[in-house]
Amino acid sequence: MIAKVIVDISASDVDRVFDYKSIDGVEKGSRVFVPFGRQNIEGYVIGFTEHTDVPPEKLKQIVSVLDDRPIVSEEFLALCDYMTARFHLRKIDVFRLLLPSKMRGGKIKALEKTSVYIGPDYIEQDPNLFIKKSAHSQMEVYEYLLDAKDADQSYLNANFSAAAVRNLISRGVFLTRKENVLRTPYKNIVQKDNAVTLTDEQTAAADTIMSSDRPTLLFGVTGSGKTEVYLNCIERTLKSGKTAIMLVPEISLTPQVMRIFRSRFGDDVALLHSGLSDGERFDEWRRLLTGAARVAVGARSAIFAPLTDIGLIVIDEEHDTSYVSESNPRYITRDVAFFRAEANGAKVVMGSATPSTESYYAAERGKYTLVRLPHRVNKCEMPEIQIVNMCKEVTYGNSGMFSEPLVTALDECLKAGNQAILFLNRRGYSSFVMCKKCGYVAKCEDCDVSLVYHKEENILKCHYCQRRYAMLDLCPNCKSSHIKQGFMGTERIVEQVNKMFPQARIIRMDNDTTRTKDAHLKLLGDFSSGNADILVGTQMVAKGHDFANVTLVGIIDADMSLHFSDFRAVERTFQLITQVAGRAGREQKPGKVILQTYTPRHYVYRFATAYDYEGFYTKEINLLQATGFPPFTEILRVLISCENEQTALDATKLAIDRIREISSEHVDDFIYLNAMRAPKKRIQTKHRMQVLMRIKPEREYIRSEIYKVADEVIAAFPQITCFTEINPNDLS
Ligand code: ADP
Ligand code: ZN
Ligand code: ZN
Numbered sequence: 001m002i003a004k005v006i007v008d009i010s011a012s013d014v015d016r017v018f019d020y021k022s023i024d025g026v027e028k029g030s031r032v033f034v035p036f037g038r039q040n041i042e043g044y045v046i047g048f049t050e051h052t053d054v055p056p057e058k059l060k061q062i063v064s065v066l067d068d069r070p071i072v073s074e075e076f077l078a079l080c081d082y083m084t085a086r087f088h089l090r091k092i093d094v095f096r097l098l099l100p101s102k103m104r105g106g107k108i109k110a111l112e113k114t115s116v117y118i119g120p121d122y123i124e125q126d127p128n129l130f131i132k133k134s135a136h137s138q139m140e141v142y143e144y145l146l147d148a149k150d151a152d153q154s155y156l157n158a159n160f161s162a163a164a165v166r167n168l169i170s171r172g173v174f175l176t177r178k179e180n181v182l183r184t185p186y187k188n189i190v191q192k193d194n195a196v197t198l199t200d201e202q203t204a205a206a207d208t209i210m211s212s213d214r215p216t217l218l219f220g221v222t223g224s225g226k227t228e229v230y231l232n233c234i235e236r237t238l239k240s241g242k243t244a245i246m247l248v249p250e251i252s253l254t255p256q257v258m259r260i261f262r263s264r265f266g267d268d269v270a271l272l273h274s275g276l277s278d279g280e281r282f283d284e285w286r287r288l289l290t291g292a293a294r295v296a297v298g299a300r301s302a303i304f305a306p307l308t309d310i311g312l313i314v315i316d317e318e319h320d321t322s323y324v325s326e327s328n329p330r331y332i333t334r335d336v337a338f339f340r341a342e343a344n345g346a347k348v349v350m351g352s353a354t355p356s357t358e359s360y361y362a363a364e365r366g367k368y369t370l371v372r373l374p375h376r377v378n379k380c381e382m383p384e385i386q387i388v389n390m391c392k393e394v395t396y397g398n399s400g401m402f403s404e405p406l407v408t409a410l411d412e413c414l415k416a417g418n419q420a421i422l423f424l425n426r427r428g429y430s431s432f433v434m435c436k437k438c439g440y441v442a443k444c445e446d447c448d449v450s451l452v453y454h455k456e457e458n459i460l461k462c463h464y465c466q467r468r469y470a471m472l473d474l475c476p477n478c479k480s481s482h483i484k485q486g487f488m489g490t491e492r493i494v495e496q497v498n499k500m501f502p503q504a505r506i507i508r509m510d511n512d513t514t515r516t517k518d519a520h521l522k523l524l525g526d527f528s529s530g531n532a533d534i535l536v537g538t539q540m541v542a543k544g545h546d547f548a549n550v551t552l553v554g555i556i557d558a559d560m561s562l563h564f565s566d567f568r569a570v571e572r573t574f575q576l577i578t579q580v581a582g583r584a585g586r587e588q589k590p591g592k593v594i595l596q597t598y599t600p601r602h603y604v605y606r607f608a609t610a611y612d613y614e615g616f617y618t619k620e621i622n623l624l625q626a627t628g629f630p631p632f633t634e635i636l637r638v639l640i641s642c643e644n645e646q647t648a649l650d651a652t653k654l655a656i657d658r659i660r661e662i663s664s665e666h667v668d669d670f671i672y673l674n675a676m677r678a679p680k681k682r683i684q685t686k687h688r689m690q691v692l693m694r695i696k697p698e699r700e701y702i703r704s705e706i707y708k709v710a711d712e713v714i715a716a717f718p719q720i721t722c723f724t725e726i727n728p729n730d731l732s
Helices: 074-087 091-098 101-106 136-148 153-159 162-170 200-211 226-239 255-268 278-290 300-304 333-344 357-364 390-395 404-415 490-500 519-528 569-581 603-609 613-627 645-665 700-716
Strands: 002-007 018-021 031-036 039-049 111-118 150-152 174-181 216-220 243-247 269-272 295-298 310-315 347-352 369-373 384-389 419-423 433-435 452-454 459-461 468-470 483-485 506-509 534-537 550-555 592-597 634-642 670-683 686-695 721-726
Touching: 002 031, 002 091, 018 031, 018 039, 039 074, 074 091, 074 333, 091 300, 111 136, 111 153, 136 150, 136 153, 136 162, 150 153, 153 162, 162 174, 200 216, 200 226, 200 347, 200 369, 216 226, 216 357, 226 243, 226 255, 226 310, 226 347, 243 300, 243 333, 255 269, 255 295, 269 278, 295 300, 300 333, 310 333, 333 347, 357 369, 357 613, 384 390, 384 404, 384 603, 404 419, 404 490, 404 550, 404 592, 490 506, 490 534, 506 519, 550 569, 569 592, 569 603, 569 613, 592 603, 603 613, 634 645, 634 670, 634 700, 645 670, 645 686, 645 700, 686 700, 700 721
Parallel strands: 216 347, 216 369, 243 295, 243 310, 269 295, 310 347, 384 592, 419 534, 419 550, 506 534, 550 592
Antiparallel strands: 002 018, 002 039, 031 039, 111 150, 111 174, 433 483, 452 459, 459 468, 634 686, 634 721, 670 686
16 A cells, blocks of 8 residues: 655655555554654654555655554645645645644654553562571562552652662563653532523623624623523534534633633533643544543644534634634634534534624625624623823823823722723834934834843844844934833833832733743732732733723823724724723622723724714724725735845746736736835845735635745746735734
8 A cells, every 4th residue: 555645854855645555553643753854753643544655675664653542634635725726835834733833753742651460470478498598678668559459650669769669660570551641721610500691692792603604703791691601502502412613812711710711611621821831732633533531622723623524613712813723824723613613513603792894795795694782791891992092191280101081090090999901002012222313213123123221231123033132322313312212012001100200019911021831810919919019011911811800901002003004904803802801890889991092083083982883893894894804805925035135036026927927817816916015125135026916805816826926936946935825913
């Protein structure tokens, strides 16, 4: 038999199927070791054949099978074909998504414990018959085991003579037994039946989700009890003997959320997220593969959970940008979910308080079933959002970053013993360094993006390549010493709050303070247990946390995300405001939101303060239609990058010429087509060019033509990197 194998090397010229002579134990989907070049590497068997074009003397043989069972199912093989075609990916890059990364290359294995016990023939006998008088150490460990019945070999080695243990094992006096030990996160959370009784609204929502023949969009305001609806649907799914996948944005995978799942589903749930150790992640994944766990909860990549017979896929916070992978392999989680749902006959529910215009539009057009949860479970009012015009503050002589109303509200909040959240849109975004005299802005020499000032280290840093630069004393351009460090960053806010309220305890949460594993969970835990009065943070404080004592939310500069060069900027701003506002007054205490802006008359603020999602949606969808953006078009981008600028230019020229030919044959399908430098002209010394197009949506044939062009360009210029993207979140 000839096995068809995909080898674990991510390079375009090996992105094909290789033939190998099969060996015993190899099945379709097996992970195997194969000789490749001068070494052995991992690969995946995707099928078998009788014939090969490889001459017999050149045909190599599979070296060994790596796992006790095939790990790539038929469904995954089909998914791999679908993803490579839809997103223009290398097969191996898709395969790599299917396994925990550390498992590849044998870096991590099941944790095994060796248990030692006395062989039955030696228990009743006089030990002097088989242990010499002089062998005191052997007698010691024998007597210990006689008493203890069995023990971990590593324990015996550590507490007795390892040589004695080895000797007794080799003579058959001691027998050993290997046992798998599972590293389970949140293991000590006991399962308790804390199911709530659903409201009528929630029950109706769950009924619809479980009976709809289309995906369901669950549009429920913050605090409307969407999580309980998901839990209920998962329970029903498990009862019917099927499995479930629940996706949440990475940032919302808080201990709170994980506890809820563990305590509701016990060992039936496997948690997959970046905070786990490699061992934990591997074991959780194994439990899903072997059927020991039937619910996978995790971020984007949990959509690849090795479950069979899936009955339900939940995508919570469906509008969240983290569901689109923005580095290789680039894929859209929703599309993968739909594929798996189709393959398994599973239900899909996507939930949000602020659905993406794309999803709401699809629901309006009948592609999804729309279910609303318009009321909060606890009947609390949504907090009032007060808009503060920062331009007016400046005319009053206040040019700082805190308006008078925000300071007053903070003061009242702290005096009452409540907690506050201060939200800053995107970390470091404006903490660039600028010369006040000539306008010079410090940029990274390699990446052409503004450097960010890091006060704690007094250095400038590039956030794309991490290159560090000394802080400027003089402007390199005009020699002026009037250097202004951008006025915003979470550090600056903390500094200001400290000045105004020296006694307040503050927690800062941003990419800097949450770099280590679990740091972000720890900070949130500290805040919710009352160890701080004010939480200052970026996007990561906005998502799904329930803090009973928070009565004030301050949005420091709401405009920040409004002026991004991105067609979804306004939508993102609306989502952010709604989400952050949802953090105030979750329980009995009424909450208040203060929103500072330099453009108070922008329509996004009018709708956001009125909590009018539908009003906002209507305005936005009309604008998108008028301007020809998704969902009315599909944005396709071919991104070409290369160290050599001329090569990048030549490759881009070839791409645009070929695509122009395609567009001349399909004039009606192309709304926009052009080639240019990418907004970030360079990243890590690579020059970046792009061909940007907008085409009519769902034109599969055009997409595949474009992908062929990309392949052609890669073949002609092997030294370039070339990616294609569909409706990317970030066009930088
Ligand atoms: P959402 O995800 O829609 O923002 P949650 O699911 O977090 O809302 O629910 C908000 C709060 O209401 C949670 O504390 C949850 O435990 C509680 N809750 C939800 N449903 C019920 C119910 N049927 N009865 C009592 N409490 C509920
Ligand atoms: Zn200057
Ligand atoms: Zn850089």
